[in-house]
Amino acid sequence: MASIDLIPGFESFSVNEASRRKVHKAAKQGSYPAVIVVVQDGKVIHQEPVSTPDIAPATFNVMQEKYPKAVLHLEDNTGKRLFTESIVIEGKISGSSQEAYRLHILANKVGQEVAAEFLSDNRVDLDLLTKAIQQGTINKYELRDVVDGTAHKFKVKGFMKAFVSESIVTEGAKIETERYVRSHGKKPKGYGGWMFSYNRDGSDEWQIPNGMSWPDAQKWAKKKAKEDGEDYVYVMENESVVTEGEDTIGGLNKMANTDLERIADYADMIKDRMSQGQTLDAWMYSKISDSVKNLNSVHDTMDGNDGVNEAEKHEFNPNETAERLKRREKQNIERYRAAQDREDPFAVQYYQLRVSLDKMDLQRLKIQTQIHQLKQKYKK
Numbered sequence: 001m002a003s004i005d006l007i008p009g010f011e012s013f014s015v016n017e018a019s020r021r022k023v024h025k026a027a028k029q030g031s032y033p034a035v036i037v038v039v040q041d042g043k044v045i046h047q048e049p050v051s052t053p054d055i056a057p058a059t060f061n062v063m064q065e066k067y068p069k070a071v072l073h074l075e076d077n078t079g080k081r082l083f084t085e086s087i088v089i090e091g092k093i094s095g096s097s098q099e100a101y102r103l104h105i106l107a108n109k110v111g112q113e114v115a116a117e118f119l120s121d122n123r124v125d126l127d128l129l130t131k132a133i134q135q136g137t138i139n140k141y142e143l144r145d146v147v148d149g150t151a152h153k154f155k156v157k158g159f160m161k162a163f164v165s166e167s168i169v170t171e172g173a174k175i176e177t178e179r180y181v182r183s184h185g186k187k188p189k190g191y192g193g194w195m196f197s198y199n200r201d202g203s204d205e206w207q208i209p210n211g212m213s214w215p216d217a218q219k220w221a222k223k224k225a226k227e228d229g230e231d232y233v234y235v236m237e238n239e240s241v242v243t244e245g246e247d248t249i250g251g252l253n254k255m256a257n258t259d260l261e262r263i264a265d266y267a268d269m270i271k272d273r274m275s276q277g278q279t280l281d282a283w284m285y286s287k288i289s290d291s292v293k294n295l296n297s298v299h300d301t302m303d304g305n306d307g308v309n310e311a312e313k314h315e316f317n318p319n320e321t322a323e324r325l326k327r328r329e330k331q332n333i334e335r336y337r338a339a340q341d342r343e344d345p346f347a348v349q350y351y352q353l354r355v356s357l358d359k360m361d362l363q364r365l366k367i368q369t370q371i372h373q374l375k376q377k378y379k380k
Contacts, residue, residue, distance in 0.1 A: 020057035023074070026083035027056035030076025036063050040070040050074070102126055106133060107147045108140035118147045129163045138162075157229060173225035175218050176200075176234045182344055183237030189214045193259065195236035196221050198228070202236055237347070261328060263295075268361060318369040325365060329358035 027034070027050075036059060038046040048063055050056050056074060060083075063072055074083040100116035106129060107115060118124075132138050138159070145151035146159045179200070180188050188194070194217040197205045208217050221233045270288075274280070280288075332354045339347035374380075 020061075023057040023060050023083055024053060027053035027074060030074075030080055030082045031078060032076065034074060034076045034082070036060060037073040037075055038063060038067045038070045039073065040067065045070065099126065103147065106130065106140065107144040110144045110147045114148050123164055125163050132162070153231065157231075173222050173231050173233045175221065176232055178234075180235040180237055182342075183347060185342060188235055194221075197234045197236055198225070198230045198232065200234055202234070205236055261331065263291075264324060265328070318365065318372060321365055322362070325358060325362050329355060329362070332358055 030053075032050070032052055034050040034056065036048040036050060036056075037044055038048070046063075046067065048059060050059050060072060060074065063070075071084065073081050075081050099119055100112050103115040103119060103124065103126065104110060104112045106126070129138070129143075133140065133143070142151070142155065143159075146156055151159075177188055179202070191211055191213050193207055193211050194214070195205055195207050197203065208220055212220060225231070225233050332351050336348065336351035336355060339351055
């Protein structure tokens with residue numbers, strides 16, 4: 001790598017006067033007598049004894065002046081390395097940590113260890129970054145915040161796009177399975193309609209467009225995350241999954257039943273919102289119509305296609321609706337108890353609330369049944 005020139009507009013940093021406080025703090029972590037090991041061109045050329053932590057900073061600076069092209073290590077009497085510093089001479093740096101030191105300088109002395117860790121995780125184009133700083137495209141304080149992890153995620157994304165090689169940027173978002181594992185007690189695998197979210201709390205939950213194997217679902221989710229500019233994707237506790245080892249047809253039937261229950265839940269919730277006066281956006285009407293058509297096509301195939309849209313000839317059936325609501329309540333009670341058994345506080349509260357909603361829906365059904373009977377009586 002080319003040697004660095006100190007950047008105009010940045011404070012100069014004299015490594016041949018290493019921070020006494022930093023050296024002293026590190027020195028106090030070891031046992032004595034210690035030694036300063038001087039390494040140049042990969043070889044140990046000198047070892048300077050250090051009797052106490054208090055004299056370590058001064059001795060370290062003396063060695064820096066005496067061996068300006070070397071890398072110095074402070075080691076205690078057990079061989080433990082307490083401190084390492086590279087040397088800058090005439091605006092240039094030598095030693096194995098030169099890239100970390102360069103980023104340390106560019107980022108307003110963020111710390112060489114922090115800079116080294118950042119470089120190990122990313123492939124930064126330091127020459128391009130240096131030019132950007134000289135031209136004022138990015139300032140040293142913005143860079144410092146990016147490197148030490150305190151910058152806003154949008155700043156980090158912008159930095160990655162501008163100064164990190166494409167091979168790193170395109171690796172894709174990280175898939176987090178913690179929530180799924182906590183709910184199911186096992187890692188995700190198998191085939192199904194996987195649910196994901198960009199937020200740990202699942203507030204923006206979304207589903208893959210069709211059933212996929214777990215590896216394919218991960219690829220699809222990472223691709224979507226890249227398009228949306230997101231770094232993390234969380235796997236939701238979706239139960240519409242056929243796991244490996246299950247009977248395929250039986251598993252798919254189980255998945256379909258769960259999906260149909262969810263469809264009924266969503267339909268109820270949408271109807272509730274509308275009954276409370278909430279209006280639909282224009283695009284929502286077509287989505288609902290498409291859903292009806294899709295379900296009708298499945299029903300007609302199973303029932304024999306008679307050319308009649310089943311949704312159009314549907315009549316309110318209080319007994320059928322009551323059975324469906326009771327099944328849903330029973331299922332949520334079972335999920336609630338399972339959550340108690342695995343000591344999952346989120347799921348316990350969630351299904352407790354869902355059971356409360358089920359009871360409210362059953363009560364609402366009684367009123368709807370009375371209204372239905374009233375309409376029948378007066379032929380309305």
